[in-house]
Amino acid sequence: MGLVLCLAALTACDGGSSTKDGQAGGQTAQPPMAAPSGASTAPKEVRGTGSLKGKVIVIDPGHNGGNAKHPEIINRQVSIGNGRKACDTTGTATAAGYSEAAFTWDVSTRLSKLLRAKGAKVVLTRNNNTGVGPCITERAAIGNRAKADAAISVHADGGPASGHGFHVIEPLTVKGHNASMVPASRKLGKALRDAYRKDTGMPYSTYIGTDALDSRDDLGGLNLSTVPKVFVETGNMRNPGDAAKLSSASFRQRIAESFVTGLIEYFR
Template structure:
């Protein structure tokens, strides 16, 4: 393209200083006619050769350019296509076609449906609006061994980040991870009710779901300077409405696996103030455990009242690691 006032292009045939147009060769027309006569004959000969079982690139060996393109990794392993992008659902992305579906098929056997048929109940501790309903949450309920408050407001960091906010965020992240592997996941509350549920109802939700595993997510409110996480296991309780004898052993297995994976994934250490460094604590005074008839544990992910632990608990990246660690422990337990 030329602009007014610009220098003429010496290689532009339309320009004032361009070279003269080439002269046509007197042999051009006879050669064109000859080629037009030869091409159909050559094409017919090639078709006859293929029909007789030729071994060219599209012959008996079944390869050929089209097959090579379909089997190329570039057509089905680009992440955003065959592997479902950030969602990771293993479904074929738009425009990737059959080749993408074929190349992504192994993903289904490597974990996408590994928890299909399993039910996991996640119990986010407390409720973000419990503080508005003190009379309701202070009402006592039967926990088997005695009576206890329906629920509490939970603790918070010195900056005001509440335990209830923390537990719900981790629960959402954990739910996503487990659902990607095919599990049916239910939450005892999702910020969708004014308070609670009460501790006895939390247990009943897991029982009614016939859950294969239940995890109650919490963060502790211990003294400043005390750090680390711990997993709470149910003790052997057989009193009143409580009978945990059948779930003590599987709950301990679940707790050990979660503790190990939580340490590895988050890089944090077991509690230095309870559990003697094991990260495991057994209790018989928690209604959510006493009334459970399915394997269940609590995890206190850290101490919100310690500034170093609080820095972790308020980090979205660290909460994702926490959810990953809990998820991996659950998956290992469910796989047996």
Template sequence: MSYDESPQPARRPSRRRHLTLAVAALVPTGLVGWLVWQGMSGSGEDGASAATAAGATASSAAASPTGPATPRPAASDPGGGAADDVPGGDDPAGPLAGKVVVIDPGHNPRNKDHPSEINEKVDIGTATKECDTTGTETDSGYTEAEFTLDVAHRLRALLVRQGATVTYTYDNDRPYGPCVDERARIGNEAKADAVVSVHADGSAPGNRGFHVILPAPVKGGDADTSAIVGPSRELGEHIVGNFVRETGSAPSNYLGDGTGLDVREDLGGLNLSTVPKVFLECGNMRDSADAALLTDAEWRQKAARGLADGIGGFLKK
């Protein structure tokens, strides 16, 4: 995501401080995933930088555990097929039957062809901001917009198989956008039980890992996040633990203090939401090691599973 420049690394805390903060944030929903990551990362990268965004503190460890694991399709499954062709769940008795999920694939592959439209300012409650941006890309030219659509399709198939009703904010079916205010409105009008905006970051090389962006307490104009700050954090915590477990990726080493959580008040898609919503930055496209993961179809399927399990755990609580 390239709405703003990502913060640069600050000091690296001790391993003990990193572990304390991370375990507090990952809670029982992601403890297994956290232990997997710890086992994989014992050599060198033992800490994350101090967060520069406000409010990424861990919540209570009393969060509900995740439910049964999502069915595991083959790694080569692109997330398409019949389950991805219908808006309603294909299992009316599934564990997510009756739940509504909106998937928001970040950016649009054709935004670059509409600079004047995407630079038009829209009201995000407390300020104005560009309609949308082009997003970032890897050094090899694999764009964030391509990545987000691919993961969105995989994620939707997994959720639909569990009975959820799933829609997109867009599906490569419009010339640009939608604008950030419309993306929020789509989730609100669907009365979604959860909304996830899928992204990849465009930070500096060496900055690695994923993070979940949570809404800050914001009130002004049409923005009032007071009702969604708590449930959105719960959703984010479920996603962090499951994403670690499924992908083996570590939480961001450049913000979030090792928790994988970042709080922001400047994103219209969060400020204007009236339903639980988070953004997931799956990795840093400008880092070669992360880019190797993001461009790998098997890893993207794991990312979709981590997201599906996180969303499912939140909705089953």
């Protein structure tokens, strides 16, 4: 997920997953996309059985490919309910230069195809990987306006290279903003965690959280959401082993499939 940015290097400098906001920056009001294209693998049946017909799922691909070129937009401070934070960040990248923004966009387009095949209505918070943003505030607002049944913010971490594994970030209550969605978000987080671990084999994070769960109140996308939402840090891009997995198209397809399984379990 996005850290406070190192614009020149396209890597995070906000202290790894412990301080980043994991949503993308201030793209000028791009409309949410309900039917994206771009995943190279055709939809297939996934492990979870059941329909998602009638469910509204918001997918929030962290960051955006054009963020680094527009610091004047993404550095703008916005209110996150209990303080202020940059509109967005550039995100992190692997040592080979595969950006988090490109990764999250690929996973999200794969996921959107699978979810539509299950009958869900899908809304994305950005339309491509060439723009800027939208701000973390708008990302939350898109889910709220859609009255989403569930929202997933897709990320990869920029933690210490010695650490590996994935974790799910769940919301803490921010008074006057997100209290009503916290219990459901925690249920969603556990369902996605369990499915992700089982379907991908990625281990729990060795450097943050407990049993791959971390609770935070410094992320605008969670603080301002009124619908169930979590961030999934799918692995550590700064760790060579995790980076190799996240750079694999077949592994990214498995990630998308695991999210569908987790959502089906969440709605049971």
